[in-house]
Amino acid sequence: xxxxxxxxxxxxxxxxxxxxxxxxxxxxxxxxxxxxxxxxxxxxxxxxxxxxxxxxxxxxxxxxxxxxxxxxxxxxxxxxxxxxxxxxxxxxxxxxxxxxxxxxxxxxxxxxxxxxxxxxxxxxxxxxxxxxxxxxxxxxxxxxxxxxxxxxxxxxxxxxxxxxxxxxxxxxxxxxxxxxxxxxxxxxxxxxxxxxxxxxxxxxxxxxxxxxxxxxxxxxxxxxxxxxxxxxxxxxxxxxxxxxxxxxxxxxxxxxxxxxxxxxxxxxxxxxxxxxxxxxxxxxxxxxxxxxxxxxxxxxxxxxxxxxxxxxx
Ligand SMILES: Cc1cc2nc3c(=O)[nH]c(=O)nc-3n(C[C@H](O)[C@H](O)[C@H](O)COP(=O)(O)OP(=O)(O)OC[C@H]3O[C@@H](n4cnc5c(N)ncnc54)[C@H](O)[C@@H]3O)c2cc1C
Numbered sequence: 457x458x459x460x461x462x463x464x465x466x467x468x469x470x471x472x473x474x475x476x477x478x479x480x481x482x483x484x485x486x487x488x489x490x491x492x493x494x495x496x497x498x499x500x501x502x503x504x505x506x507x508x509x510x511x512x513x514x515x516x517x518x519x520x521x522x523x524x525x526x527x528x529x530x531x532x533x534x535x536x537x538x539x540x541x542x543x544x545x546x547x548x549x550x551x552x553x554x555x556x557x558x559x560x561x562x563x564x565x566x567x568x569x570x571x572x573x574x575x576x577x578x579x580x581x582x583x584x585x586x587x588x589x590x591x592x593x594x595x596x597x598x599x600x601x602x603x604x605x606x607x608x609x610x611x612x613x614x615x616x617x618x619x620x621x622x623x624x625x626x627x628x629x630x631x632x633x634x635x636x637x638x639x640x641x642x643x644x645x646x647x648x649x650x651x652x653x654x655x656x657x658x659x660x661x662x663x664x665x666x667x668x669x670x671x672x673x674x675x676x677x678x679x680x681x682x683x684x685x686x687x688x689x690x691x692x693x694x695x696x697x698x699x700x701x702x703x704x705x706x707x708x709x710x711x712x713x714x715x716x717x718x719x720x721x722x723x724x725x726x727x728x729x730x731x732x733x734x735x736x737x738x739x740x741x742x743x744x745x746x747x748x749x750x751x752x753x754x755x756x757x758x759x760x761x762x763x764x765x766x767x768x769x
Pocket of ligand 1: 492
């Protein structure tokens with residue numbers, strides 16, 4: 457262990473990646489854990505043969521200076537590019553790319569679902585779903601969606617007051633490969649059932665072809681949360697054709713359900729941190745339904761840890 461100690465960052469979405477990068481830059485050892493096969497969380501890119509779809513977040517925008525500076529840096533690196541006007545930016549070649557870059561030289565344990573935290577003396581061990589125990593760690597930073605943070609804390613017999621206040625809306629996401637090229641690269645009717653239709657393959661650096669991502673509205677997604685996948689595909693396809701005024705005749709159509717998609721109620725504080733436990737949590741649910749909010753929360757969580765880990769346990 458180096459003199460600064462080692463921190464477990466749970467979750468490899470934008471919040472976890474921002475926290476891990478900041479801690480590593482300050483000289484801490486970090487180890488990142490995620491239950492997914494890759495990194496990115498809801499900044500997700502699905503590959504199907506030669507095709508790819510951003511089936512989670514579609515684009516990012518900066519309101520504050522910190523994320524604006526990052527977008528500028530990523531743009532200069534060529535891993536982010538403007539798309540569809542109004543300061544919208546996308547990852548290149550997929551939305552996952554900025555998270556990948558933040559985590560590039562850091563140790564990430566993928567396909568590792570953390571199910572319990574155990575405090576032993578002043579240090580933490582993590583137990584994963586396969587029963588493997590990882591650690592010890594001097595501190596733990598959790599960056600899952602709030603309901604999943606609650607599940608982990610309850611299983612571990614610890615609390616971070618406030619997590620339960622945050623709520624999410626679900627989102628059904630439809631991925632379609634079609635010969636049809638829509639006139640607009642982005643339409644956002646926000647009228648049930650369609651929230652948004654993005655011409656995914658018109659984003660910069662994407663493989664050739666015509667591919668659309670269709671997101672259902674929060675209300676429709678909630679009302680159809682347990683609906684059969686085939687019924688969701690049929691309903692969203694028909695509604696997308698109505699919105700676009702075109703027949704899609706898909707060569708490929710699949711749907712993904714995001715149970716925790718968009719923050720509806722945010723905490724409106726940057727992160728939660730308990731210095732006695734050396735345990736913190738952050739994510740978009742702290743500040744709002746945006747990638748920038750996840751980034752800012754991850755940075756804030758890292759700052760709490762940095763301020764605290766300087767003092768004796
Ligand atoms: C369909 C959709 C569309 C969106 N559109 C936009 C958009 O256009 N613009 C925008 O700014 N934002 C958008 N968002 C929101 C944006 O994606 C999020 O705000 C942001 O990506 C959240 O990052 P995060 O790090 O807080 O959480 P996440 O990205 O959810 O990362 C959390 C990570 O924790 C992992 N995890 C959870 N439980 C465990 C466990 N027990 N063990 C290990 N790992 C675990 C997950 O696998 C995940 O990788 C959209 C989201 C969705 C779903």
